[in-house]
Amino acid sequence: MPATAALDTFSRHGGRLTAAGAAFPAAPQPWLDLSTGINPRPYPAPRATLAERARLPQPEALRALEAAAAQAFGAPSARVAAVSGSEAAIRMLPGLLGVGRVAIAADTYGGHAEAWRAAGAEITGSPVAADAWVVVRPNNPDGRVAEAADLLDSAAKRWTVVDEAFVETTPQLSLAGQAGGRLVVLRSFGKFFGLAGLRLGFVIADEGVIARQRAQLGDWPVCAEAIAAGLAAYADVAWADRTRARLARDAQRLDLLLGRAGLEVVGGTSLFRLARGAHAPTIFQRLAAAGVLCRPFDDPHLLRFGLPGRPADWARLAAALSGDLP
Structure with a gap:
């Protein structure tokens, strides 16, 4: 898919994994969805009876x-x-x-x-x-x-x-x-x-x-x-307190990864980071080809990233950002 078409498809909101699979059919599965600001390590909630x-x-x-x-x-x-x-x-x-x-x-x-x-x-x-x-x-x-x-x-x-x-x-x-x-x-x-x-x-x-x-x-x-x-x-106040501390640490870790990829973090919260770079469309395409979905915007220099959850997800994002793909 051409870069402009991909950006248009995903710039409205995040989480569009079906559209991502259609746009990038050769991407490895499963997708790593970093296009939303959702905590990747959810609360272990009980089910209804x-x-x-x-x-x-x-x-x-x-x-x-x-x-x-x-x-x-x-x-x-x-x-x-x-x-x-x-x-x-x-x-x-x-x-x-x-x-x-x-x-x-x-x-x-x-x-x-x-x-x-x-x-x-x-x-x-x-x-x-x-x-x-x-x-x-x-x-x-x-x-x-x-x-x-x-x-x-x-x-x-x-x-x-x-x-x-x-x-x-x-x-x-x-x-x-x-x-x-x-x-x-x-x-x-x-x-x-x-x-x-x-x-x-x-x-x-x-x-x-x-x-x-x-x-x-x-x-x-x-x-x-x-x-x-x-x-x-x-x-569960204790879980919330631990999670806030962990999300803050993970946001700092994400900042380092994005900086190494030549992106400047220009805002966000500890659930998502907004980054700017002249080559942002290229990075979006590279990540999508690797099965990693971030969020583009009408401003083509901006990308938003949610947090990876598992160690393997962090490694996958780092490899995709660096271009070191299998």
């Missing part, structure tokens, strides 16, 4: 999950509602908030603009004259952190949505405990806990927003497996 999987989720179990998440977020449980992944909340919020003009930065997660545009909202870059402001914090893909004071000041004037999908690695940055009024916070479960396939996320907001969300989603917004995993994971 056979009885739990055989019946509809109980409302008491759902409320217990939301209470456990609220405690982890430092927010009142009445202001926390579970959804089937933070992406579901992103797509739902425009309808719940019902505003016509929303400020969203161009260099952030594109799903926000897609959702608001689909709802008929006008997208602008500045919150000054907007009815709502959407901020990803830390930002995806560069990891920048908007000032908390600016966001809280904004929430006194307009709806302010803070997407904290990657905040679990630096929980001290979270504004979840201050959500309410016109401040809405989104949290993701799957990225930090490495269980994205469970599709679990949370909205933290004023009780009125939460009530409208629950009315729209109905009685079973998440499945029994997500409830079982979330209840265990949010209570």
Whole structure:
């Protein structure tokens, strides 16, 4: 596949392994997917019991999950509602908030603009004259952190949505405990806990927003497996602390590998790194030919890398970056 076509195919979002296999059919299997910011060493979550999987989720179990998440977020449980992944909340919020003009930065997660545009909202870059402001914090893909004071000041004037999908690695940055009024916070479960396939996320907001969300989603917004995993994971503080330390070390290790390949790390979090280089398209092609998928962007000089997990994955990435392929 020509370089430009490959970049266009994979620049919208990560995780497109089927498309990668079609674009690079000679690549060795299995693919090493570094195109997302998902923890490659997932939480050892318990499964739901056979009885739990055989019946509809109980409302008491759902409320217990939301209470456990609220405690982890430092927010009142009445202001926390579970959804089937933070992406579901992103797509739902425009309808719940019902505003016509929303400020969203161009260099952030594109799903926000897609959702608001689909709802008929006008997208602008500045919150000054907007009815709502959407901020990803830390930002995806560069990891920048908007000032908390600016966001809280904004929430006194307009709806302010803070997407904290990657905040679990630096929980001290979270504004979840201050959500309410016109401040809405989104949290993701799957990225930090490495269980994205469970599709679990949370909205933290004023009780009125939460009530409208629950009315729209109905009685079973998440499945029994997500409830079982979330209840265990949010209570396991020791695992979370160890994982944050390990991810920070692994991010530094990844920085060294990328630097040796001639890429400059220009941002990110400890779940992903954003790198710049004049030869980034060539590196993307070389990695894909080796069965390693990273994330390109419309700016052809940028690539985003998630973390390898196993020692063999680290060795495979190092070999592909160096061009030392079997």
